[in-house]
Amino acid sequence: MAGMPLPCMKILFETERLFLRELEQADFATLCRTLQDERAMYAYEHVFSDEEAQAWLANQQRRYREEGFGLWGVVRKADGQFLGQCGLTLQPLGDGTRGIEVGYLFERTYWHNGYATEAAIACKEYAFCTLHAEKVYSIIRENNLPSRRVAERNGMHVCGRLVKHYYGMEMPHLIYRAENPHDSARVQHGQATGQDPRKK
Numbered sequence: 001m002a003g004m005p006l007p008c009m010k011i012l013f014e015t016e017r018l019f020l021r022e023l024e025q026a027d028f029a030t031l032c033r034t035l036q037d038e039r040a041m042y043a044y045e046h047v048f049s050d051e052e053a054q055a056w057l058a059n060q061q062r063r064y065r066e067e068g069f070g071l072w073g074v075v076r077k078a079d080g081q082f083l084g085q086c087g088l089t090l091q092p093l094g095d096g097t098r099g100i101e102v103g104y105l106f107e108r109t110y111w112h113n114g115y116a117t118e119a120a121i122a123c124k125e126y127a128f129c130t131l132h133a134e135k136v137y138s139i140i141r142e143n144n145l146p147s148r149r150v151a152e153r154n155g156m157h158v159c160g161r162l163v164k165h166y167y168g169m170e171m172p173h174l175i176y177r178a179e180n181p182h183d184s185a186r187v188q189h190g191q192a193t194g195q196d197p198r199k200k
Contacts, residue, residue: 015122018118019074021072022064022073023060036048043147045167046167067089071105072085083106084106085104087103088101089101093162094160094162101136102127117154120153121155124136132180136156137159137175137176140174141173141174142172155178
């Protein structure tokens with residue numbers, strides 16, 4: 001069936017309707033459907049060239065190797081359809097530090113089905129229960145109301161603001177944050193309790 005995952009692809013964890021896996025070079029054309037869609041990329045105010053899309057994919061694969069996480073492919077379990085990207089990346093917080101961000105970018109065809117929220121919640125739990133992160137963030141442009149609603153449904157609250165400079169434009173962003181609910185001492189020793197998202 002078109003879109004079904006190949007056996008060599010690394011699946012990180014599952015949700016009720018989805019699984020998340022590492023991106024592969026074979027995903028390039030599918031990624032371009034979003035990265036080159038002006039409406040899907042409205043928060044960036046920039047659509048990607050083929051070269052920029054390839055660099056985006058290569059950067060996620062670098063992140064897997066060097067950081068152990070990145071943006072992953074989100075696939076619908078029922079039919080193997082690739083829906084978009086969701087995952088964890090290290091991002092500057094505007095105060096000289098970096099935090100783990102829950103990010104998401106879905107193909108427009110699959111908006112308004114709850115997939116972004118479902119995947120984002122699972123990524124937050126992966127960060128808390130598997131990576132033992134104390135906090136996670138989502139950094140969202142102020143006018144990106146759909147992404148802000150996903151962050152709020154993911155139990156996040158605004159904790160700050162920053163301005164990003166992108167292609168000569170100043171873009172005000174809100175910083176959303178959620179804190180690991182598990183006992184901090186146990187988290188620091190890698191003994192966080194709770195369900196491992198990979199076993200959902």
